[in-house]
Amino acid sequence: MVVVDILALARAHRLDLDPESLRFIEMGLDFRVVMATDTVGRGWVLRIPRYPSVMDRAAAEARVLQVVSRHLPVQVPDWRIHTRELIAYPLLPGVPGLELAGDGEPVWNVDASSPVYVDDLAGILTQLHAIPAAEVADTGIPIRTPEEVRETWSADIDRVAQEFTVNTALLRRWREWVEEDSYWPEHTVLTHGELYPGHTLVEDGRITGIIDWTTARVGDPAADLMMQQMIGTPDSVERLLDRYVRGGGQIWPRIREHCAELIAASPVGYALYALEVDNPELLDAAAMMLNPADP
Template sequence: MDGSPTDLSHTVHRIAAEHGLTLDPATIAVNEMGLDFRVAIARTVTGDDWVLRLPRRPDVLDRAEVEGHLLRIVAPHVSPAVPDWRIQTPDLIAYPLLPGEPGLTLTEQGEPQWHTDISSDAYSESLGDFLSELHGIDPAEVTDSGIAVRTPTQVREKWHEDIARVTAEFDVADHLIARWDAWLREDSYWPPWSVLTHGEVYPAHTLVVDDAITAVLDWTTAAVGDPAQDFMFYRVAASPNAFEQMLTQYGAGGGHIWPRLAEHCAEMFSANAVGYGLYALETGDPAHREAAAAQLNPES
């Protein structure tokens, strides 16, 4: 589904109509931020607001099937709303618009545009509450959902495998390879338990009202694994005080904290480019490969 914004809107309108949603064409707004889905928000002729996700590639459909199953399990356990998929087909996933606005969007020029203060009390406390609820879900409830389930040992083994694959395919900076190797070898960084994680908790995936999180979107990367996966972005992007406040709220809600959590998050963030490298290899897209190469060897 390539083309101008007008062409994209026409495509969204057509596909929605094929599934019984009659959209007001003047209200269709397409967001290109997602790597796996194009997302549109639009109002029907009867005045209801909907979110429509259109897959960029066929390979995302199996993961979407898993995501839809997981959402039905998670919804009763967390305070923020999660998407209620009313339409789920190979060419369209659609659900009623959730309350709030994204904490982060991109402009037409691809520049980040912030809509919330992630270091505010409201955001940090609501994030801590949400993560304590999410991580408190018994992993046994989601074992059969189709998401990846890994023990702490398997989490580290997966990092070893992913880094090895990326370093075999890309020219990776020596200092990054050395940093990641030291991180993987040092036991004290790593938590000795696994939890259900969202996988990409950052402001573009959280809806907010008055800086408090009201909904959490895009559960494609959910897995049972390292809880730091859900703290990583906040550790780097928020103020140190806000991060500590979030952890205090998380602990008050029953979340478990280990001594080197903050350092572990920083090391994990340094390996963020590994995931992008794997994505580039998976899609075979030359533009993504070039961008991943730049992240993996920024001094080249």
């Protein structure tokens, strides 16, 4: 999608943009993101769907944003435009903690293991996970019990195994993890689902906002907690869990091992997404992730 198309799309939604202000962010699988300024100087974020199916979840995301905006100590998007073709909201303060440069190289705008960032993240997670499930019951997001979380994982693994060639050792690992009770929490909470630095906005190392709530659901709290284990230092993981518990969050004995298994099972979610959007490049990438030479 070129600049002229973006301008025309925005204009069709009564949003006049400065052509020189457009900046493209290509990190997301679901949406192409464009940062822009309108003709009176206000900043905007435009989310343009890469596939029609991703907009099927957008109505639920919009309702979740209304709920979390009342509870969190940081800002979340305030959608002013929401159609099948475009989502747009006023620019929030801060920059993404992680971005991609034009050549695809990661650009870090924050030290995700710093005490300040970790403490902010822990505070946000304790408040997010404390939101009663009843407040999002009518939003349309998935709401699962602990048993249903595991049943869903089992069904997803089976489907991926039917559609792809999966490394035998990986498949055995995933199934043993799902079956082993000691890994799993006995409670579910409202989660963001992809709370990594690219979805946190930061200023001077502090978190100012949380974006991209497409994957929000009531489910496994480790879906949010595992990200620090994936990208942070061991000390930062321990600090996050300590501050999370101090703030009222609930953990369980094998949470660290469980997070490691969640990380190892990430190709399952990627493969399901590739099947959903039926993208040949994503399907090829998923096939490689599911059958690596050295799992």
